[in-house]
């Protein structure tokens with residue numbers, strides 16, 4: 408069944424005062440030792456800032472191994488600053504270097520519940536936004552990976568768009584990237600960029616790679632992994648910058664991390680990426696590329712809202 412639902416009017420794109428700047432993606436190795444994770448994050452943010460990054464993104468679960476065995480143990484209550492060393496570290500790093508930080512994600516304890524949460528800090532060190540992962544990652548692939556984030560976390564239910572000195576940023580966490588509706592919403596609200604801290608794994612990456620190949624999408628650069636696949640298409644569909652930041656492969660746990668933190672342009676072109684090792688990717692963003700891409704291919708004017716508004720498949724699937 409197709410349900411026509413009206414969608415908010417598009418916010419016209421406005422370029423921020425600073426529309427050309429460097430972004431740093433800190434691909435961190437995550438260990439069992441929380442203090443070590445904090446030190447790695449602090450050092451990597453410094454390296455990115457010293458290379459001129461004005462916006463720094465951290466990985467999903469940068470302070471905690473990505474496992475249900477550890478989320479509760481490593482969780483912090485961000486409202487209790489004295490008991491939240493990870494929150495304080497990000498806030499201090501942002502003000503010390505005078506940069507904006509999209510602080511990856513951390514297990515958050517709030518009112519007895521646990522969330523997978525990303526905190527965004529401004530250059531004054533103040534919290535600007537908090538995104539709780541909306542789409543929890545539950546998967547069960549026979550003979551391969553079986554993992555249920557929802558065994559530990561409660562899903563957030565709010566999209567997050569944050570106005571920063573480095574533009575209007577939409578935030579999603581890893582599995583949130585599989586949902587084009589969220590990215591479209593951010594684009595509709597005038598975001599310049601979407602940041603997805605993520606911890607994509609090798610298993611679902613390879614699975615999707617095969618599926619996409621079978622579907623005859625033959626541009627290998629686009630289909631290397633699910634992470635790249637989604638990142639390119641979220642960027643190209645919405646003519647927006649998309650940044651991802653992952654832990655490195657050698658991180659602790661059964662969960663084999665893909666890595667490859669990347670920046671993709673509004674055209675879908677890869678601007679910068681990493682391998683799977685611990686590293687800092689620094690790359691330049693020029694938001695005028697959004698205007699150019701939308702001028703060259705005016706998707707918004709071409710969109711046929713009279714043919715489709717919103718497709719609800721919930722009743723077609725169990």
Ligand SMILES: NC(=O)CCC(=O)C(=O)O
Nearest residue numbers: 544581582606607608611
């Ligand atoms: N941490 C995650 O949300 C993993 C998502 C993932 O690997 C996927 O394939 O989706």
